[in-house]
Structures are given as C-alpha cells and as structure tokens.
Amino acid sequence: MSEHIYKLIELTGSSPVSSDQAIQNAVIKAAETVKNMHWFQVVETRGCIEEGVVKYWQVTIKVGFRIED
Amino acid sequence: MSEHIYKLIELTGSSPVSSDQAIQNAVIKAAETVKNMHWFQVVETRGCIEEGVVKYWQVTIKVGFRIED
Amino acid sequence: MSEHIYKLIELTGSSPVSSDQAIQNAVIKAAETVKNMHWFQVVETRGCIEEGVVKYWQVTIKVGFRIED
Amino acid sequence: MSEHIYKLIELTGSSPVSSDQAIQNAVIKAAETVKNMHWFQVVETRGCIEEGVVKYWQVTIKVGFRIED
Amino acid sequence: MSEHIYKLIELTGSSPVSSDQAIQNAVIKAAETVKNMHWFQVVETRGCIEEGVVKYWQVTIKVGFRIED
Amino acid sequence: MSEHIYKLIELTGSSPVSSDQAIQNAVIKAAETVKNMHWFQVVETRGCIEEGVVKYWQVTIKVGFRIED
Amino acid sequence: MSEHIYKLIELTGSSPVSSDQAIQNAVIKAAETVKNMHWFQVVETRGCIEEGVVKYWQVTIKVGFRIED
Amino acid sequence: MSEHIYKLIELTGSSPVSSDQAIQNAVIKAAETVKNMHWFQVVETRGCIEEGVVKYWQVTIKVGFRIED
Amino acid sequence: MSEHIYKLIELTGSSPVSSDQAIQNAVIKAAETVKNMHWFQVVETRGCIEEGVVKYWQVTIKVGFRIED
Amino acid sequence: MSEHIYKLIELTGSSPVSSDQAIQNAVIKAAETVKNMHWFQVVETRGCIEEGVVKYWQVTIKVGFRIED
Amino acid sequence: MSEHIYKLIELTGSSPVSSDQAIQNAVIKAAETVKNMHWFQVVETRGCIEEGVVKYWQVTIKVGFRIED
Amino acid sequence: MSEHIYKLIELTGSSPVSSDQAIQNAVIKAAETVKNMHWFQVVETRGCIEEGVVKYWQVTIKVGFRIED
Numbered sequence: 001m002s003e004h005i006y007k008l009i010e011l012t013g014s015s016p017v018s019s020d021q022a023i024q025n026a027v028i029k030a031a032e033t034v035k036n037m038h039w040f041q042v043v044e045t046r047g048c049i050e051e052g053v054v055k056y057w058q059v060t061i062k063v064g065f066r067i068e069d
Numbered sequence: 070m071s072e073h074i075y076k077l078i079e080l081t082g083s084s085p086v087s088s089d090q091a092i093q094n095a096v097i098k099a100a101e102t103v104k105n106m107h108w109f110q111v112v113e114t115r116g117c118i119e120e121g122v123v124k125y126w127q128v129t130i131k132v133g134f135r136i137e138d
Numbered sequence: 139m140s141e142h143i144y145k146l147i148e149l150t151g152s153s154p155v156s157s158d159q160a161i162q163n164a165v166i167k168a169a170e171t172v173k174n175m176h177w178f179q180v181v182e183t184r185g186c187i188e189e190g191v192v193k194y195w196q197v198t199i200k201v202g203f204r205i206e207d
Numbered sequence: 208m209s210e211h212i213y214k215l216i217e218l219t220g221s222s223p224v225s226s227d228q229a230i231q232n233a234v235i236k237a238a239e240t241v242k243n244m245h246w247f248q249v250v251e252t253r254g255c256i257e258e259g260v261v262k263y264w265q266v267t268i269k270v271g272f273r274i275e276d
Numbered sequence: 277m278s279e280h281i282y283k284l285i286e287l288t289g290s291s292p293v294s295s296d297q298a299i300q301n302a303v304i305k306a307a308e309t310v311k312n313m314h315w316f317q318v319v320e321t322r323g324c325i326e327e328g329v330v331k332y333w334q335v336t337i338k339v340g341f342r343i344e345d
Numbered sequence: 346m347s348e349h350i351y352k353l354i355e356l357t358g359s360s361p362v363s364s365d366q367a368i369q370n371a372v373i374k375a376a377e378t379v380k381n382m383h384w385f386q387v388v389e390t391r392g393c394i395e396e397g398v399v400k401y402w403q404v405t406i407k408v409g410f411r412i413e414d
Numbered sequence: 415m416s417e418h419i420y421k422l423i424e425l426t427g428s429s430p431v432s433s434d435q436a437i438q439n440a441v442i443k444a445a446e447t448v449k450n451m452h453w454f455q456v457v458e459t460r461g462c463i464e465e466g467v468v469k470y471w472q473v474t475i476k477v478g479f480r481i482e483d
Numbered sequence: 484m485s486e487h488i489y490k491l492i493e494l495t496g497s498s499p500v501s502s503d504q505a506i507q508n509a510v511i512k513a514a515e516t517v518k519n520m521h522w523f524q525v526v527e528t529r530g531c532i533e534e535g536v537v538k539y540w541q542v543t544i545k546v547g548f549r550i551e552d
Numbered sequence: 553m554s555e556h557i558y559k560l561i562e563l564t565g566s567s568p569v570s571s572d573q574a575i576q577n578a579v580i581k582a583a584e585t586v587k588n589m590h591w592f593q594v595v596e597t598r599g600c601i602e603e604g605v606v607k608y609w610q611v612t613i614k615v616g617f618r619i620e621d
Numbered sequence: 622m623s624e625h626i627y628k629l630i631e632l633t634g635s636s637p638v639s640s641d642q643a644i645q646n647a648v649i650k651a652a653e654t655v656k657n658m659h660w661f662q663v664v665e666t667r668g669c670i671e672e673g674v675v676k677y678w679q680v681t682i683k684v685g686f687r688i689e690d
Numbered sequence: 691m692s693e694h695i696y697k698l699i700e701l702t703g704s705s706p707v708s709s710d711q712a713i714q715n716a717v718i719k720a721a722e723t724v725k726n727m728h729w730f731q732v733v734e735t736r737g738c739i740e741e742g743v744v745k746y747w748q749v750t751i752k753v754g755f756r757i758e759d
Numbered sequence: 760m761s762e763h764i765y766k767l768i769e770l771t772g773s774s775p776v777s778s779d780q781a782i783q784n785a786v787i788k789a790a791e792t793v794k795n796m797h798w799f800q801v802v803e804t805r806g807c808i809e810e811g812v813v814k815y816w817q818v819t820i821k822v823g824f825r826i827e828d
Binding site: 219 | 547
Binding site for chain 7: 141142143144145146147148200202205
C-alpha cells in the first residue's frame, strides 16, 4: 500500500576524507537507531580549516524514513 | 501562560486523492503519537506519475506542537 | 493601451474545506472593495490543527489588480 | 540497473476546477509525447481572476522522466 | 575524535521581553531533555500583536546537538 | 466564525535603541490607522552606520490584520 | 528626527521600451497618489513576447515611502 | 478555450549593447524554432568583463510557450 | 562572434560511487544527443539509502549548451 | 556628487550580551581599518550553546562603505 | 593552466542614467585597483526616488577576478 | 576571550580531479596570504564541460577567518 507517511530528520555528518563520506557517516550513525530510511537530500556543505587546509568536511542532510504502520 | 515552546517536525504525507488529503493523512498519522499539534506549513509538493497520470500526491509539511510543561 | 500599472496586495484566506477554497475566499472578500483584479500567486500554505486533524487551511496570496487611469 | 539518467522539463498546466487538476492536465498533455515520466514537483501556483472570482488555476511543475538507454 | 554526528531539531520559543529572550527560552526548555547542544541558527522571527503593540516575540531556531557515541 | 481574511502590509521601522524597538515602533505607528493587527514577521534587518558605530536599527516587517466583515 | 516609519507597496510597471522604463512608469504612476517615496527594489523582471520578439517589459518593484507624522 | 498547457525553456542570451538586448537576442533566436512564445522571466543577470569594462551582458531567462493542441 | 545563445537543460544523474560521478554520468549520457555543452551547475544533491547506507548518489544539474547558428 | 561606488564586506560578530551587540561589535572592530561605512544588513543569526544556555550570539552581516574617489 | 583561483568581491554601483550604467560604473571604478576581472553577476537592483521619479539606479554585483599565481 | 570578529571572503576554486579538490585548492591558495582561517561553506558548485565530459569542477565557497586583535 502506497499511502505511507515519512518523517524527515536533519543531521550533520563530518569526515576528514570527503564530503560524500561525511554524508555516509551521518547515515550509518543514524541507522543504529532509525529503521526504514529511504533517501537523503543535502541542506548545506561546510568544513573546518586548520593550518591552511580543509581538515573536516561537514555536510548537513535531511534523511527521510517511513513511519511504520 | 503564553511563553510556550513549540517543536516542529517535518513529515511527508501521500494520497492518491489530492494534495490536501496527503497533508491530512500526515497529520492524522502523526496524531497517533504526537499531542498538542497546533499548525502545519507546506515545505514542498511533489507526486508520482504512473502510465501518464498522477498516481500519488506527496506533500512535505512542518508540523508545530506545544512542548508540555 | 498596454502600459498598464498593477498593484499587488498580500492576503491570507482561510477555509475549513480546502486550500483552493481558502484562496477563493480571499479573492471574493477582496472583490468587495478592489476592482480589476487579474491574477494571484501563492506565497505560503499553512493551516490549523485541532484534535489531530486539519481544521483550517490558510493560504497567503499576492493579488494583482490594474490601477485605473 | 539503477544508474538511470532523468531529464526534467518545466510545464504550466491550467484548469477551471482546481490546482490539483491543473497539475493533472499538464501531466496528461505531456504524456502524449513523453514516455517514462516518474515524478513532478510544484514550482509555482498562480491563477487568473475574472469578475472577482478565481477562474483558472495555473500550476507550474517540473516533470522528471527517465532517458531511455 | 572529530567525526561527530549532530542532529538538528527545530523549535519556536516565545517571550514577552525580547526576541533574544525567546531564543534563550527555547534553548533552556530543550535543555531539560536534550544534552550536548552546541549551536542554534535562527530560521524565522515573528510575533503576536495585541491592542496595537507587540505582546510576544516568537523565534524559530534550529538547535544542533551531538549524538552520543 | 473562523473563515477570517487577513491583509498583510510591509513596514520598515527604525530605532536608535535596538532592532526589537524598531519593530515595536513600526507596529505602534501602524496602530494609529490600522485596527485588528494580529501578527508580524521579520523580512529584513538592516541599519545605518555613522562614525563607525550603528546609529539606527531598521527592520522591515510584514504585519497581518483581520479585514472586518 | 530619524525614527521614521516607511511603508512598502508592490507594483508592476510595463513598457514597450525597456525594463528601466517599466520601473520609471510604475514610479511615476504611483507618484500621482503617493507622497514621500524614497527608494525601490526590483522583485521580478518578466515580459510579454508577441510574434517572436519582446513586446513589453514588466518589472515588479517594491516602493518605500515615509509615513507622515 | 483556456485550459492551455505551456512549456518553459531556459535560455542564456548575450549582447555587447545592454542587458535588455541580451534578452531580446535570446527570444529572437528561439523564435527560429519555437512558436507561440508568450512570456519570459529573468532567472539571472551576469556579464563578461574585459580590460576593466563590461564587454558582454548575459541574461538567463525562462521562456513560456503554448503547446499546440 | 560572441553573441551566442545558450540553452539550459536539467538532468538528474545517479551513481553508486560518488556525487561527482553522478554528475559525470549525466553529462556523458547527455553527450550522446547534445553537442556543444559548455558548463553545468548543481541544482540539488540527493541519494537513496538501502539497509542503512547510501546506495545511490543522485545529483540534479543544469547543463548549458550553445545553440548552433 | 551621487555616483558613488560602495563595497560590501561580510563580517561575523559575536557577543555574550545580545544579538544587537554582536552586530555592534563587528561594526566597531571594522571601523578600526575601514572608513566611510554607511549601512549593514543581517545575513544570518546563530549562536553557541554551553551547558544548556546561549553563551554567545553570532551575527553575520554585510557592511557597505563608500569607495573614496 | 586551468586550476585558477578566483576571488569575488561585492560592489554597489549607481548611475542617474540606467541600471546597466550603474553596473558599468562599479566595474570601471573597481578596475582602478583590481586586475584580471573576468565576470560579474547581479545580486540586487534598487534605486532612489526623488520628487516622484527614479533619480539613481543602484545595482549590487559580485565581481570575480583571478588571483595571480 | 570569545568575542572574536570574523571576516568572510568568497572564492572560486577549480580542479580537474573532484569538487572536494576544487575547495581544497581554493583554501590552500588563500592560505598563502590569509591567516587564521576557521571554516568554509559552499555557495555554488559548477563545472566546465569539454568534448562531452566534465573537465573542471568549480566550487564557490565563503571562507571565514578571525580578525586579529
């Protein structure tokens, strides 16, 4: 049945490797407590600079998951 | 007393009937677990197309509810 | 002559029936005092929730009307 | 295989009945020449006013369809 | 370790005193149940008018807090 | 009866004291000619700088008031 | 005294000559009934196309004028 | 009959003369292959600088044209 | 001669590898039928989540290409 | 002569006292090296939370100053 | 070599003649101290009104210039 | 002491390798002349297409650095 309802939560993930990995880290962490996640959408991409180079990528995403019936 | 604090959650409802019904479905589903909901505001209206017609209306809303004292 | 000037006013209509009806109500009310209305555009769609269901649809629109020469 | 590519086109549909029907009309018209449409998202909702009432609902949508391999 | 994940929640605080106090009230209320809050960002500033003066400042903020490992 | 219609007007208030006071000044001035004002929402916050300090806070708001039946 | 209050109104001017002239036309028309106009800001630039060329430039502006004490 | 459907396409025109002419150039070029164009709306205005002066105005517009029945 | 006209089309590419690769895939697919592509700009970054990890990166881009004289 | 050119710079000020003071601090600091500042406009309001209360208000502003002839 | 880095600065130009000339004036003034400017993009178009007509066009632009190696 | 003031500058970096590398390149170049950089935020992601593939990733960022006391 297709009349599902979804909830969206907003998360900021970080990674020293890449902006994609910052997203992946946020999703993997959320999966510890949230089930039925279906999609994410990027809200903002930022990062920390230390000693003149990017040290951490920080990406804020919305994650949508299906509310169980 | 009027110094209430409200929390906003973001939901996506869907309906094969209409975009208004997609909102109503999301609110009714949320009411099973959330009390004191006061208002909603539409964030985005989308939908699924199958065989050349709109099959599902999907509306993302923010719902505000009062945090109990 | 086509060098008409239009004024836009912003209205919020409400309806217990539908979001479209909230717009129609705002237009009909405005027509009591404003002439030569030509178009509207939706600014925001919100609504009131009571006892876990949507009770009122509230739609804010801009209405454009021609300033008479 | 899931590495599909989609194209988005922008359409404005109109209807004297409702804003939902304006969307449905745009989708049905597009289906005459476009295959594999999957979703739409609303860009803007406007309308024509005549003699103090809404005469036409006009909704601009983006429609996404899969580019065939 | 710096690969922390943060969650953002959205709150509306109110105050008869000032817009800053409306934010402070929302944060203090949230602190009753949420730990490790690090920052807020303002989403929208509104208020209630009664008898021709502002009676309540209402500020909607996003609050970011670290998800514990 | 709840099918009220509201009109929104846009005002810029100014104050040498604070941004909140700039809003309050705009509301109090509007109250001289407008009845039934219910809410405001901030559109933009600006200010004048003279001799290296902020001399005036200027806040643009929308004010909503009920159109009398 | 600098604690002036300003009102902003929204107008759409049109001109077959240029987009600047569309703005000038809206301002000149408004000056017939509005005093103390100080500034404008462009909201949107559109136009009509007939027989494959731009026939009318249509520019929507906000105009700010001082409310007299 | 007024239930027309319109398609919007996005174009960037350029001109060494003026921003208005950049729009006119884009419309005239499109008219070689597109019929029934009714309106345009400006998306973005940019330009090229060479040797310290603006050499080309580049304006991105959306053009709406009626899909023939 | 520099008075070129460009058309912009909107595409959504996907990739299990990275968000950059999703863009590259969309561009390569479009190149099968579109010539003279000059630039892209990112509109939105989303993705699919399956079993608690990002499975597909989906990036919507606008691609600009020169209309041949 | 009124054909002045202005430059805008973006600053983030902070204050433990109030959001207005965060702006004032940024302006006063900038005044040490920048002359002829005329206005500011708020870009974003954020803040730091420590031990469940707002500890610092952080406001990002654009400041406009006249380029000397 | 194409891995150039560009800096963007924000300027407001003004002109009693036209909005295009306001941009041109800002670029020409900047060229007195900035080299290697490549492009501009319009951020906002405003203007001053005196005695019921537009007296000055004021356009805020971002100008991009290549940082020399 | 935490009442630091930050300045934000806008940069566009480019790279044939990836969008992340375009950001890193902009930061590293800026570090040659700017000290105390703390964070960046992405403003826009674009790129150049040559012969049907992405040749350069171009990312515009804002970089925040502390103004020394």
